[in-house]
Amino acid sequence: MSDDRLFELLSLDATHGLSDAEERELESLLAQNPDVSRDDFALAAAAFDLALLEEPDQELPASIRKSLASTGGAGIVLFGQPASSRVSSNRPPSRAHWFPIGLAAAAVALVALGTMLWSEKRDPMQQLMANAPDVVRATWTIVDAAKLMYPDVSGEVVWSDARQAGYMRFRNLPVNDPSKSQYQLWIVDSKRDKHPVDGGVFDANADGEILIPIDSKLRVDAPAAFVITREQPGGVVVSAGPHLLIAAPAKG
């Protein structure tokens, strides 16, 4: 296979995205050309775009900033902290000395409840569940063979066909070294052929809880199961397994 085909696929990837078959072909060609990065042409297209882009004249809307600020970096910061620490950090400690103990306790409870509701309201997963009419949800189950390596993992996944968007939450997912391996999501779509849809790769950090947006490479219309594997950096087109976590959604 010539470099021309590799570069043609990379340029398509950078400008319009690839079909399932093209994805497989590109992965195969990249495996044969380890000195070529999939990002090369995507960065080139981005640089070209920037060079021609008029200087942006609008700030990011305040509503989006607030929503994003509350996620604190999608689990990297706030979501990685225990919920209790978020609550206490928002409560002025000196107030407790100004009120009778019972009143202070009630105030603390109200602040805690308010903060929790505020956080949930701005959590992208909660937002999707609140706003999309067709969200499916499922909790992660550890595959028997993986229970030794992944004993304490928990969390859930939500997906909306209408929005073609979803999120995964994990607690205690073992940290990976992105230079050696990455987690990869697969979506089994009952309306598709036997091949699951690549849902994107992601990394776990040491914060304990992470929230990951689903990055499905193809349209998903009827997710029957979400499966997590651990693959080479950048992921693979066809996984040889093993499966680590599975979530089978029910309408909810």
Next chain:
Amino acid sequence: MCDVGLADSRRRGRYRCERRWCTQDFARPLQLYADVSSPQTEPILHRVARGEERAVEACMDAYGPLVWALSRRMSPSNEDAADAAQEIFIDLWTKAARYDPAIASEKTFVAMIARRRLIDRLRKRGRRPQAQSLTAAADVVATSVDRVMVQDEAGRVSRLIDQLKPQQKQVIRLAVVEGWTHTQIAERLDIPLGTVKTQVRRGLQRVRDALSAGGEEAQ
């Protein structure tokens, strides 16, 4: 010294830092399209990857307008653009550790992550952004590349764009900026499909080489 990176806009003969709270201004343009993370400062994305809470705000300050501009351009509605912008920032934060200053500027990396997410969204929805008329597209090419660029990555890319033949410049712009398919471009410009593919591929290869050259210079 302003730590933003000297991204300026011209006002009454002076050049000001774009940040709202920054009072720095300059008598001459320093770096149009400059990266907000200069080589002397740690990239914002690395601070995000380290879990520095203030870096999340700094990231939105620095790249919010860019992400919003790309989201609006490549989304069918403002509501869709808002969803897209949110997804892009979450993508950015989860992939922040991948950013390598030796390969491209932080701004280019951010634009790449944004474009990938937006292209994915368009593909899944089976839609393309509304195509402009060819005349309008060509006009934007002509005016945009007239900008003064100096010494940074965008400058190198802009100079390279200036060197492209007009048709190739137009073809790449329609593919990269307007999101037209190769087939659409071939039909509208009345040139062979193979020519379109070759021009896009070679153009991006040249830009990639220009980025690589910059990375080598920086090392």
